[in-house]
Amino acid sequence: xxxxxxxxxxxxxxxxxxxxxxxxxxxxxxxxxxxxxxxxxxxxxxxxxxxxxxxxxxxxxxxxxxxxxxxxxxxxxxxxxxxxxxxxxxxxxxxxxxxxxxxxxxxxxxxxxxxxxxxxxxxxxxxxxxxxxxxxxxxxxxxx
Numbered sequence: 631x632x633x634x635x636x637x638x639x640x641x642x643x644x645x646x647x648x649x650x651x652x653x654x655x656x657x658x659x660x661x662x663x664x665x666x667x668x669x670x671x672x673x674x675x676x677x678x679x680x681x682x683x684x685x686x687x688x689x690x691x692x693x694x695x696x697x698x699x700x701x702x703x704x705x706x707x708x709x710x711x712x713x714x715x716x717x718x719x720x721x722x723x724x725x726x727x728x729x730x731x732x733x734x735x736x737x738x739x740x741x742x743x744x745x746x747x748x749x750x751x752x753x754x755x756x757x758x759x760x761x762x763x764x765x766x767x768x769x770x771x772x773x774x
Contacts, residue, residue: 642674643748650733673745686724703742
């Protein structure tokens with residue numbers, strides 16, 4: 631089994647993911663529309679513990695350490711890709727309301743995976759089709 635490769639502190643990525651309106655008529659659990667609300671995530675490799683600074687929707691209820699869903703998903707993705715970060719600093723601007731059917735959990739999956747993937751060396755990154763497959767499998771359904 632190949633050893634995990636370390637990422638360099640200071641490497642960072644910023645991604646945005648839109649809210650969605652899924653379950654459209656006959657396209658139930660297969661179609662969705664992207665909306666103008668967008669969650670924004672910045673992920674930076676740090677030489678220290680995981681931290682999360684969150685503003686916007688749900689900020690008061692979300693963890694500010696490695697228990698934050700985006701941080702857990704990002705670390706899991708990096709491990710699957712055979713990389714590791716000593717720590718990750720997350721800055722999140724949440725604009726998608728939680729638990730309102732607008733895809734906030736799907737946005738968390740997408741931002742975590744895309745930001746983690748963007749931390750990798752350019753020649754190691756997955757294609758757009760591979761990323762779609764990874765995120766759809768992780769979320770459990772592709773409608774969002």
